[in-house]
Amino acid sequence: MDSLDFFRRNLKPIMAALTLMAMITFVFEDSMRSGSTTLVPFLLAMLFGGGAFVWGTREGKQNEYLAVGALFGAVLGLVIVFGDRGNQESPAIAGLQARDIVNLKSRRETANRIVSTIFRKSHPVPEQFAKDDRMRSFYEAQILGPQMAQIQFGFGNDDFEKDVIFGDLLRREAVRLGINVNDDAVSDFIKMVSDQKLSTQDFREVKQDLHVGDHFIYDVLRDEITARMAAEMTFPRSVATPQQRWEAFRKVNVKNSIEATTIPVEAFVKGIGDPSEEDVRSFFTKHAEAFPTAKGEPGFRQPTRLKLAYLEADYETIEAKVTPPTDEEVAKYYEDNKEFFIDRTPAKTEKKEDATEGDDAKKPEGDDAKKPDEKKNDEKSDKPEEKKEDVKKEGDKPKTEKPADESKKEEPKKEEPKKEAEKKSDSEGSACEDKAEESKKPDEPKKEEPKADAEKGNKKEAPKAEADKSEKKEDAKAEDKKTDEKPKADSKDDQPAAEGDKKPESEKPEEKSEEKTEKKPEPKYKPFEDVQEEIRDRLLRTRTLEEMKTRIEKVIVKMRRLGSYTGVPKSSKRDAPEAYAAELKELEKAAKYKSPDEVATELKEIASTADLKYVQTPMLSAEELSKSEEFKIGSATDAMDDVMNRQGAVSVIQRVFGRGNDSVFSPEVAEDPGTKNRFAYWVTERDEAHVPKFDEEGIRDQVVKAWKLTQAVPKAEERAKILAKAAEGKKLTEALAGETVTGDKEGQALTVLAPEGKISHFTMSGASVPGLNPFQGGNERLELSQIAGLEKLGDDFFTGIDKLKPGQTAALPNFDRSAFIVVHIAEREDIATDEDAPQRTDFMKTWPGSPPANQIASFDFDPLRREWMQSIERKYNVKWPVK
Structure with a gap:
């Protein structure tokens, strides 16, 4: 009750203080986030003064408490500001302070994350790859990975910090050149990245995934696009002369x-x-x-050296301790993933020959064999033989093509209604005649019947009444079954009027069923016995990798806990040994502080408990670590569990030597791309690059x-x-x-x-x-x-x-x-000097634009790119710190 009574009595001052602090936060939040400490004294004076004012209301001495609180806050703020300035280790690079560089790094990483997410949304992994983790990883690494590398932002510098600073220099060049990237240009870039497949809903999901808004996305991409356009406009173009191309050709062929x-x-x-x-x-x-x-030129500047401590999960050791998959699990995997075990072995030659013979039996066996005797067979044909022709299959079309033309000339004389039907049939048949002859579809024989009937009517002089009767039946059927007639026209089966009306209907369903079986044959799977060992190895490998991942993740949690008990003096042990010793003593006074030796002892115990190998390196430079055969972590990279969330696999060497003191006792995970061994590692000691003293x-x-x-x-x-x-x-x-x-x-x-x-x-x-x-x-x-x-x-x-x-x-x-x-x-x-020599002809026809020619041109491109970058760095007086 007392506390509530206090708030009721002092409601107005408390509300005033809260409002004041909210205003202060609103005004100074951006400045504080950017890393600026200039306004810290003023901010702390108001915060402490406001808090003291509220506290002083209990005793009625608000003003006195306000003054003391503001003074205390201001003094504390001044200590923070000047203490921060005193700890500035690195000088400004191209006018950029350390916090500015951190901001540039963050924006570049965010821009590439945005591009990656948009690309991933618009280019989903195909279903056949998504079902299997191994195939999915392969598709992402080998198919999508190279595509994403081409669209992400960067200027080819191995040092990420130098790359983002160079991007800032290019934005300054863009201002000088008058380059302005508007929202439409950013929208066009997003469409280009997504191949115009990104829907509004997809874009909304991208924002939700990254927790950013439209304006932020457009601002970040605008900066990177501006730098890229400036690079394209300022980069020099070199065109090889014919003589240079000839010399390059000789370097490959002589x-x-x-x-x-x-x-x-x-x-x-x-x-x-x-x-x-x-x-x-x-x-x-x-x-x-x-x-x-x-x-071979001598130099004595000492490179950055550091010590690494790591726990290694050996693949073979962990595999021996993993439970192998059972026969039931192997069988289940086979049934659930049959599409990955389709037998794509080509059919045997005998089967192919049989199929060909079967096709020939259906098709024009009658073509070539019957064509010479075509007239005789037509003369001998009578009514009983008509029924035989009704039953005949597809290959009879060529027999009666020519007689069909004769019948078309005579039949119009008999009746006008038939003339219209005949015209329709004739126009459609002639338009598709060549295609039908090439593909030899089973629909073609239907044209033969009316033609054959017309022929018989001409040669045997069939009664006119009988023909009229036949025509009337056909007309009636055409009206009653218009839906049947349309598909016939589509499949080139239109007929003027003839006997055997039921034949097209009876044949058509058979043709459709045949087509279906040809287009969608039942897939043939590899026998389970042939693939069960492969499946067993795959499942065992997956389990082993998962177990290694689990063990390393547990170790990382423990290493983070241990890392919180350590500390690194800000002073240099080499340049300021006294200050280093004093700071180390202050750290050791902390209740939970643990020395590097104590941390190493605990790590060894963790390693033995988890069946991991503990290793500690001596002080090594980046070159020494990369060449070391004893310490294999030098060839390891970031674990690529989700390759799409990274710009690429960053090596351990790049990560630890690029992070500065932030990497000391900060655990990371790595993986050997070859052996798949996993590492949980951190830096235990670091000595920055420096110009040595002679007596070192x-x-x-x-x-x-x-x-x-x-x-x-x-x-x-x-x-x-x-x-x-x-x-x-x-x-x-x-x-x-x-x-x-x-x-x-x-x-x-x-x-x-x-x-x-x-x-x-x-x-x-x-x-x-x-x-x-x-x-x-x-x-x-x-x-x-x-x-x-x-x-x-x-x-x-x-x-x-x-x-x-x-x-x-x-x-x-x-x-x-x-x-x-x-x-x-x-x-x-050597290359022959004759004008018609084969190698000279090869040079003229195939060398320009060929892969070897392009690669030799790229050898000249790298020095040109370095000179271009150095010219821009000289223009803005960039002095790179030694690492």
Whole structure:
């Protein structure tokens, strides 16, 4: 009663405070959501002041409480603002703060989610695939996946953060170019994505699924479409000249027989003395801020390194513990999914021959056999024979086609009513005559009867009265059975007036039934005995994957609980060790805090309970993790349980190295695409990329090693050139016999390679390997030729070979200049220079636009795209942070 009495007495102040807070929320909500902290002091002052004002009404000191509460809120807000600014780790990129980049990422992901949902609504999985989870996954991954990848937004940058920032730069370019995307353009894009199959109800369901409104969908898509249009307008166009196309054609078709030997740079390091301290420091200063490049240039900037801890569900281990499917379950699956076990084996040749013979018996056996004697048979025909013709089957039409024309000329003289019927019959019959003759439908013999009757009337001079009687009967039937006459006309069965009126009616139902059996034959299924093992394996595989998924999901829940007990100091352990130690002590004071070692111990216990394998890695860079054979999680990707909800399979390396400190003790799920092993993993420690100090552990050793390699390169190149000159015009096996790599008599002997077959600049690979997707074309791929025994061959190496003439020898570097290769061209299979040579004709007719030509053009496209992106980044003074 006291509390209610308090509210009754202070109703007005309380309502005023609530109204004030509602107004504050309405005004400042957008600013707070965007991550801005500028208005935090003002907001907290009002909130605390309002709350204190309400509390002070109990003692009648509202104003005093209001002042104290507002002051406390303002001070707290200032602490939050300046504390947040002090913790800003990353500088602005192209004027974008961290919160702006997070917003860009969110909008890009939302845009792609909208596009995915629209595409999925308008392109449902076919029924035959939807019934089976395995077939559904295959269809979504192999059929719909590539289609969706083409319509989703992105600019080809592997780093998602860089990609969304580049999209923002393109929107700035769009403003400069005056590009404006209105609602109609967005609607047209949605129609394009859905192939105009998206109904109003479907669009309503899309909004409900994503919990967004029309305006939000249009705004998000408008931004991405604007960036895409700016990219299309600013991207440079390169057109290959005829000479460039001819050179590309030669790279695929000109083949060389070669001999080669390798001079490794490493072999000359032993002869290099130790550098002076001044040389070491000078070399370090020169390359300290650069990463080592793929082409062998030194660099000492340290990449991001991290430690991973993960629990692995091994497929074979879990499969051994899963209950195998019973015979009843296998049989039930077979009955429920019979459509997946249709026997599509072609019919045997004997059956085909039998069927053909049967058809011939029905069809024109009488055609060719009877045509020569047509006149004789017609002359001999009489009334009894008419009945035989009534019973005859389809192939008799050709017999009486010509006599039918004669009858049409004479019959009009007998009676006018018959003339009209005859005209109708004649016009319809002549219009369909060719099609009927080709398809040889069973309806055709019906034309024969009136024609045969007319013939008999001409040759045997049948009484006129009898013909009149027949005609009257036909006219009466035409009136009573108009519904029967119409289908006859449609199927080319119209008849003027003749005997055998009942014949068409009796034959027609038989024809329809025959057609039905031909169009819808009963499907033939594979015998259960032949597929039961396949079904058993499929069911066992499904159960195993489900069990692995269940176990990992349970582990993830426990890891989230453990992760809530941990914490990561904001300060850098390397750059600010004192601040790091102080923050760590503060974390350890928390009642539920657990150290990384304690968390690792609990994870090991969880792993042993769930039959999972616990693994922890040392500090590894992205490159080291990707090349590691011990830690297979480096090749894992996001678990693809629902492939349509993702832009694609993101690798573990991309995820953990792209998230920053957010990934520490934040559990994720991954799957090995090959073995199907599942992982529950998180990052336990992270060291960001940085420019090292000379006195850091291990840095001096790296510098000395790189300096010696740099000094050894000229010596290896000089040795290779000496050997090439000595072998000019000779076979390497003869010219370099007894030579060593370094020239020292006791050094390693040279090994001369003579690859079998001839080698071209580019080779088509994968031509004999069947693709995963049977609905797509071949999976041939053009790539640089590989030569057994020669490593790290680049485009420059093969370009050097192309410039040599047969019999010449040269020293060419490999891609990263870690070795020099002495190459001798023994023989060349060149393109004939004659104008009518087959290869020249092939170039003119088939090369432009062919897959190999397009792929070679794409090799030039990537450098062009990089240069285009860099030009826009330079324009807006973009400085990418080191990761």
